[in-house]
Amino acid sequence: MTDLRDNIIPDKNTKPAKNDPVETDDALDVGGFLFKTKEDADKARVDARKIEYLESHVKLNSLANIKTVYTKSIQNKVFGTPLGWSFLSFLRRQVMIQGGDLSDMPSIELKHIYTHTTSPDDYVPKEIVKEKPEKKKSPKFLQYSLFLNIFLIILVIAMFLIAASNSSTTVLNYKETITDEYEAWEEELAEREKAVKEKEKEFGIESKKDFRDSSEEE
Structure with missing residues:
Protein backbone atom coordinates (compact mmCIF):
# COMPACT_ATOMS: atom_id res chain seq x y z
CA MET A 1 0.00 0.00 0.00
CA THR A 2 1.37 3.42 -0.91
CA ASP A 3 2.07 6.04 1.71
CA LEU A 4 -1.10 8.00 2.33
CA ARG A 5 0.88 11.13 3.12
CA ASP A 6 2.49 11.12 -0.33
CA ASN A 7 -0.90 10.94 -1.98
CA ILE A 8 -2.56 13.80 -0.12
CA ILE A 9 0.26 16.38 -0.05
CA PRO A 10 -0.52 18.79 -2.91
CA ASP A 11 2.03 19.84 -5.47
CA LYS A 12 4.24 22.77 -4.53
CA ASN A 13 3.03 24.69 -7.59
CA THR A 14 -0.59 24.40 -6.49
CA LYS A 15 -1.95 27.86 -5.74
CA PRO A 16 -4.98 28.59 -3.57
CA ALA A 17 -8.08 30.00 -5.15
CA LYS A 18 -8.08 33.78 -5.24
CA ASN A 19 -11.65 34.02 -3.97
CA ASP A 20 -10.85 32.10 -0.75
CA PRO A 21 -10.23 34.71 2.01
CA VAL A 22 -8.75 32.05 4.29
CA GLU A 23 -5.84 31.47 1.90
CA THR A 24 -4.55 35.05 1.93
CA ASP A 25 -0.99 35.59 3.19
CA ASP A 26 -1.94 38.18 5.82
CA ALA A 27 -4.78 36.21 7.43
CA LEU A 28 -4.05 34.33 10.65
CA ASP A 29 -7.55 32.84 10.88
CA VAL A 30 -7.63 29.41 9.24
CA GLY A 31 -10.67 27.16 9.53
CA GLY A 32 -11.91 28.93 12.65
CA PHE A 33 -8.52 28.77 14.38
CA LEU A 34 -6.73 32.07 15.01
CA PHE A 35 -2.98 31.49 14.94
CA LYS A 36 -0.32 33.70 16.49
CA THR A 37 2.18 33.64 13.64
CA LYS A 38 2.02 33.62 9.84
CA GLU A 39 4.13 30.43 9.76
CA ASP A 40 1.59 28.53 11.87
CA ALA A 41 -1.27 29.87 9.75
CA ASP A 42 0.48 28.75 6.55
CA LYS A 43 1.03 25.29 8.05
CA ALA A 44 -2.68 25.12 8.89
CA ARG A 45 -3.54 26.01 5.28
CA VAL A 46 -1.47 23.01 4.17
CA ASP A 47 -3.53 20.83 6.52
CA ALA A 48 -6.69 22.34 5.05
CA ARG A 49 -5.64 21.37 1.52
CA LYS A 50 -4.86 17.83 2.72
CA ILE A 51 -8.35 17.56 4.20
CA GLU A 52 -9.89 18.78 0.95
CA TYR A 53 -7.89 16.19 -0.96
CA LEU A 54 -9.02 13.34 1.29
CA GLU A 55 -12.65 14.38 1.19
CA SER A 56 -12.58 14.53 -2.61
CA HIS A 57 -10.59 11.35 -3.30
CA VAL A 58 -11.61 8.95 -0.52
CA LYS A 59 -15.14 7.71 0.11
CA LEU A 60 -15.60 8.48 3.79
CA ASN A 61 -19.02 6.84 3.92
CA SER A 62 -17.32 3.49 4.45
CA LEU A 63 -16.32 2.52 7.98
CA ALA A 64 -13.23 0.70 6.71
CA ASN A 65 -12.11 3.72 4.67
CA ILE A 66 -12.60 6.06 7.61
CA LYS A 67 -10.53 3.87 9.93
CA THR A 68 -7.82 3.50 7.27
CA VAL A 69 -7.55 7.25 6.64
CA TYR A 70 -7.56 7.94 10.40
CA THR A 71 -4.92 5.32 11.26
CA LYS A 72 -2.59 6.13 8.33
CA SER A 73 -2.82 9.87 9.02
CA ILE A 74 -1.67 9.34 12.61
CA GLN A 75 1.04 6.82 11.77
CA ASN A 76 2.52 9.05 9.04
CA LYS A 77 1.98 12.27 11.02
CA VAL A 78 0.09 13.83 8.14
CA PHE A 79 -1.40 16.66 10.19
CA GLY A 80 0.52 19.03 12.45
CA THR A 81 -1.98 21.74 13.44
CA PRO A 82 -5.23 21.90 15.41
CA LEU A 83 -7.10 22.12 12.11
CA GLY A 84 -5.85 18.68 11.05
CA TRP A 85 -6.34 17.21 14.53
CA SER A 86 -9.96 18.37 14.54
CA PHE A 87 -10.47 16.49 11.24
CA LEU A 88 -9.06 13.32 12.84
CA SER A 89 -11.39 13.82 15.80
CA PHE A 90 -14.27 14.11 13.31
CA LEU A 91 -13.28 10.78 11.72
CA ARG A 92 -13.10 9.15 15.14
CA ARG A 93 -16.61 10.33 15.97
CA GLN A 94 -17.87 8.97 12.65
CA VAL A 95 -16.50 5.53 13.52
CA MET A 96 -18.23 5.70 16.90
CA ILE A 97 -21.52 6.84 15.32
CA GLN A 98 -21.44 3.97 12.83
CA GLY A 99 -20.86 1.50 15.65
CA GLY A 100 -17.24 0.76 14.88
CA ASP A 101 -14.64 -0.47 17.36
CA LEU A 102 -12.37 2.31 18.67
CA SER A 103 -10.05 0.02 20.63
CA ASP A 104 -7.77 -0.63 17.65
CA MET A 105 -7.59 3.05 16.66
CA PRO A 106 -4.59 5.03 17.99
CA SER A 107 -5.21 8.20 19.98
CA ILE A 108 -4.51 11.62 18.54
CA GLU A 109 -1.10 12.70 19.84
CA LEU A 110 -0.70 16.40 20.55
CA LYS A 111 2.63 18.19 20.20
CA HIS A 112 2.17 20.92 22.78
CA ILE A 113 1.91 21.17 26.57
CA TYR A 114 -1.09 23.28 27.50
CA THR A 115 -0.71 23.27 31.28
CA HIS A 116 2.66 24.12 32.77
CA THR A 117 3.63 22.36 35.98
CA THR A 118 6.39 23.79 38.13
CA SER A 119 9.56 21.82 38.72
CA PRO A 120 12.61 22.38 40.97
CA ASP A 121 14.59 23.58 37.93
CA ASP A 122 12.14 26.36 37.10
CA TYR A 123 13.40 29.88 37.61
CA VAL A 124 11.27 31.79 40.08
CA PRO A 125 12.12 35.48 40.32
CA LYS A 126 12.60 36.75 43.83
CA GLU A 127 9.89 38.91 45.19
CA ILE A 128 11.02 42.50 45.46
CA VAL A 129 10.14 43.88 48.86
CA LYS A 130 9.65 47.61 48.76
CA GLU A 131 11.20 49.43 51.67
CA LYS A 132 8.76 51.45 53.66
CA PRO A 133 9.62 55.15 53.63
CA GLU A 134 10.81 56.42 56.98
CA LYS A 135 8.32 58.57 58.79
CA LYS A 136 9.58 62.07 59.45
CA LYS A 137 9.82 62.78 63.16
CA SER A 138 7.83 65.78 64.32
Whole structure:
Protein backbone atom coordinates (compact mmCIF):
# COMPACT_ATOMS: atom_id res chain seq x y z
CA MET A 1 0.00 0.00 0.00
CA THR A 2 1.37 3.42 -0.91
CA ASP A 3 2.07 6.04 1.71
CA LEU A 4 -1.10 8.00 2.33
CA ARG A 5 0.88 11.13 3.12
CA ASP A 6 2.49 11.12 -0.33
CA ASN A 7 -0.90 10.94 -1.98
CA ILE A 8 -2.56 13.80 -0.12
CA ILE A 9 0.26 16.38 -0.05
CA PRO A 10 -0.52 18.79 -2.91
CA ASP A 11 2.03 19.84 -5.47
CA LYS A 12 4.24 22.77 -4.53
CA ASN A 13 3.03 24.69 -7.59
CA THR A 14 -0.59 24.40 -6.49
CA LYS A 15 -1.95 27.86 -5.74
CA PRO A 16 -4.98 28.59 -3.57
CA ALA A 17 -8.08 30.00 -5.15
CA LYS A 18 -8.08 33.78 -5.24
CA ASN A 19 -11.65 34.02 -3.97
CA ASP A 20 -10.85 32.10 -0.75
CA PRO A 21 -10.23 34.71 2.01
CA VAL A 22 -8.75 32.05 4.29
CA GLU A 23 -5.84 31.47 1.90
CA THR A 24 -4.55 35.05 1.93
CA ASP A 25 -0.99 35.59 3.19
CA ASP A 26 -1.94 38.18 5.82
CA ALA A 27 -4.78 36.21 7.43
CA LEU A 28 -4.05 34.33 10.65
CA ASP A 29 -7.55 32.84 10.88
CA VAL A 30 -7.63 29.41 9.24
CA GLY A 31 -10.67 27.16 9.53
CA GLY A 32 -11.91 28.93 12.65
CA PHE A 33 -8.52 28.77 14.38
CA LEU A 34 -6.73 32.07 15.01
CA PHE A 35 -2.98 31.49 14.94
CA LYS A 36 -0.32 33.70 16.49
CA THR A 37 2.18 33.64 13.64
CA LYS A 38 2.02 33.62 9.84
CA GLU A 39 4.13 30.43 9.76
CA ASP A 40 1.59 28.53 11.87
CA ALA A 41 -1.27 29.87 9.75
CA ASP A 42 0.48 28.75 6.55
CA LYS A 43 1.03 25.29 8.05
CA ALA A 44 -2.68 25.12 8.89
CA ARG A 45 -3.54 26.01 5.28
CA VAL A 46 -1.47 23.01 4.17
CA ASP A 47 -3.53 20.83 6.52
CA ALA A 48 -6.69 22.34 5.05
CA ARG A 49 -5.64 21.37 1.52
CA LYS A 50 -4.86 17.83 2.72
CA ILE A 51 -8.35 17.56 4.20
CA GLU A 52 -9.89 18.78 0.95
CA TYR A 53 -7.89 16.19 -0.96
CA LEU A 54 -9.02 13.34 1.29
CA GLU A 55 -12.65 14.38 1.19
CA SER A 56 -12.58 14.53 -2.61
CA HIS A 57 -10.59 11.35 -3.30
CA VAL A 58 -11.61 8.95 -0.52
CA LYS A 59 -15.14 7.71 0.11
CA LEU A 60 -15.60 8.48 3.79
CA ASN A 61 -19.02 6.84 3.92
CA SER A 62 -17.32 3.49 4.45
CA LEU A 63 -16.32 2.52 7.98
CA ALA A 64 -13.23 0.70 6.71
CA ASN A 65 -12.11 3.72 4.67
CA ILE A 66 -12.60 6.06 7.61
CA LYS A 67 -10.53 3.87 9.93
CA THR A 68 -7.82 3.50 7.27
CA VAL A 69 -7.55 7.25 6.64
CA TYR A 70 -7.56 7.94 10.40
CA THR A 71 -4.92 5.32 11.26
CA LYS A 72 -2.59 6.13 8.33
CA SER A 73 -2.82 9.87 9.02
CA ILE A 74 -1.67 9.34 12.61
CA GLN A 75 1.04 6.82 11.77
CA ASN A 76 2.52 9.05 9.04
CA LYS A 77 1.98 12.27 11.02
CA VAL A 78 0.09 13.83 8.14
CA PHE A 79 -1.40 16.66 10.19
CA GLY A 80 0.52 19.03 12.45
CA THR A 81 -1.98 21.74 13.44
CA PRO A 82 -5.23 21.90 15.41
CA LEU A 83 -7.10 22.12 12.11
CA GLY A 84 -5.85 18.68 11.05
CA TRP A 85 -6.34 17.21 14.53
CA SER A 86 -9.96 18.37 14.54
CA PHE A 87 -10.47 16.49 11.24
CA LEU A 88 -9.06 13.32 12.84
CA SER A 89 -11.39 13.82 15.80
CA PHE A 90 -14.27 14.11 13.31
CA LEU A 91 -13.28 10.78 11.72
CA ARG A 92 -13.10 9.15 15.14
CA ARG A 93 -16.61 10.33 15.97
CA GLN A 94 -17.87 8.97 12.65
CA VAL A 95 -16.50 5.53 13.52
CA MET A 96 -18.23 5.70 16.90
CA ILE A 97 -21.52 6.84 15.32
CA GLN A 98 -21.44 3.97 12.83
CA GLY A 99 -20.86 1.50 15.65
CA GLY A 100 -17.24 0.76 14.88
CA ASP A 101 -14.64 -0.47 17.36
CA LEU A 102 -12.37 2.31 18.67
CA SER A 103 -10.05 0.02 20.63
CA ASP A 104 -7.77 -0.63 17.65
CA MET A 105 -7.59 3.05 16.66
CA PRO A 106 -4.59 5.03 17.99
CA SER A 107 -5.21 8.20 19.98
CA ILE A 108 -4.51 11.62 18.54
CA GLU A 109 -1.10 12.70 19.84
CA LEU A 110 -0.70 16.40 20.55
CA LYS A 111 2.63 18.19 20.20
CA HIS A 112 2.17 20.92 22.78
CA ILE A 113 1.91 21.17 26.57
CA TYR A 114 -1.09 23.28 27.50
CA THR A 115 -0.71 23.27 31.28
CA HIS A 116 2.66 24.12 32.77
CA THR A 117 3.63 22.36 35.98
CA THR A 118 6.39 23.79 38.13
CA SER A 119 9.56 21.82 38.72
CA PRO A 120 12.61 22.38 40.97
CA ASP A 121 14.59 23.58 37.93
CA ASP A 122 12.14 26.36 37.10
CA TYR A 123 13.40 29.88 37.61
CA VAL A 124 11.27 31.79 40.08
CA PRO A 125 12.12 35.48 40.32
CA LYS A 126 12.60 36.75 43.83
CA GLU A 127 9.89 38.91 45.19
CA ILE A 128 11.02 42.50 45.46
CA VAL A 129 10.14 43.88 48.86
CA LYS A 130 9.65 47.61 48.76
CA GLU A 131 11.20 49.43 51.67
CA LYS A 132 8.76 51.45 53.66
CA PRO A 133 9.62 55.15 53.63
CA GLU A 134 10.81 56.42 56.98
CA LYS A 135 8.32 58.57 58.79
CA LYS A 136 9.58 62.07 59.45
CA LYS A 137 9.82 62.78 63.16
CA SER A 138 7.83 65.78 64.32
CA PRO A 139 9.57 68.69 66.14
CA LYS A 140 7.59 67.88 69.29
CA PHE A 141 8.97 64.35 69.30
CA LEU A 142 12.53 65.67 68.92
CA GLN A 143 12.03 68.08 71.82
CA TYR A 144 10.65 65.32 74.00
CA SER A 145 13.55 63.04 73.11
CA LEU A 146 16.09 65.77 73.93
CA PHE A 147 14.43 66.48 77.28
CA LEU A 148 14.39 62.79 78.15
CA ASN A 149 18.10 62.40 77.35
CA ILE A 150 19.01 65.41 79.49
CA PHE A 151 16.92 64.05 82.37
CA LEU A 152 18.66 60.68 82.15
CA ILE A 153 22.10 62.34 82.20
CA ILE A 154 21.18 64.36 85.30
CA LEU A 155 19.83 61.22 86.96
CA VAL A 156 23.07 59.33 86.32
CA ILE A 157 25.18 62.19 87.74
CA ALA A 158 22.98 62.33 90.84
CA MET A 159 23.40 58.60 91.38
CA PHE A 160 27.19 58.94 91.22
CA LEU A 161 27.12 61.80 93.75
CA ILE A 162 24.91 59.84 96.13
CA ALA A 163 27.18 56.81 95.85
CA ALA A 164 30.29 58.92 96.54
CA SER A 165 28.63 60.60 99.53
CA ASN A 166 27.63 57.26 101.02
CA SER A 167 31.18 56.01 100.61
CA SER A 168 32.65 59.02 102.48
CA THR A 169 30.09 58.67 105.25
CA THR A 170 30.94 55.02 105.64
CA VAL A 171 34.66 55.76 106.00
CA LEU A 172 34.04 58.45 108.64
CA ASN A 173 31.69 56.22 110.59
CA TYR A 174 34.23 53.42 110.52
CA LYS A 175 36.98 55.75 111.83
CA GLU A 176 34.79 56.98 114.68
CA THR A 177 33.91 53.42 115.60
CA ILE A 178 37.59 52.41 115.77
CA THR A 179 38.43 55.45 117.93
CA ASP A 180 35.60 54.74 120.35
CA GLU A 181 36.64 51.11 120.68
CA TYR A 182 40.26 52.10 121.35
CA GLU A 183 39.26 54.56 124.06
CA ALA A 184 37.03 51.97 125.73
CA TRP A 185 39.82 49.40 125.57
CA GLU A 186 42.29 51.89 127.12
CA GLU A 187 39.92 52.67 130.00
CA GLU A 188 39.39 48.98 130.67
CA LEU A 189 43.13 48.39 130.69
CA ALA A 190 43.70 51.23 133.17
CA GLU A 191 41.08 49.83 135.52
CA ARG A 192 42.70 46.40 135.43
CA GLU A 193 46.12 47.86 136.23
CA LYS A 194 44.63 49.74 139.15
CA ALA A 195 43.08 46.56 140.50
CA VAL A 196 46.39 44.71 140.15
CA LYS A 197 48.26 47.40 142.13
CA GLU A 198 45.73 47.26 144.92
CA LYS A 199 46.18 43.50 145.19
CA GLU A 200 49.98 43.90 145.25
CA LYS A 201 49.76 46.38 148.12
CA GLU A 202 47.42 44.07 149.92
CA PHE A 203 49.86 41.14 149.73
CA GLY A 204 53.01 43.28 150.21
CA ILE A 205 54.33 42.70 146.71
CA GLU A 206 56.66 45.34 145.27
CA SER A 207 54.96 47.10 142.44
CA LYS A 208 56.70 47.19 139.09
CA LYS A 209 56.82 50.31 137.00
CA ASP A 210 53.91 50.74 134.68
CA PHE A 211 54.63 49.52 131.16
CA ARG A 212 53.05 52.59 129.64
CA ASP A 213 55.06 54.90 131.92
CA SER A 214 58.35 53.22 130.98
CA SER A 215 57.45 53.55 127.34
CA GLU A 216 56.78 57.25 127.74
CA GLU A 217 60.13 57.81 129.56
CA GLU A 218 62.02 56.16 126.76
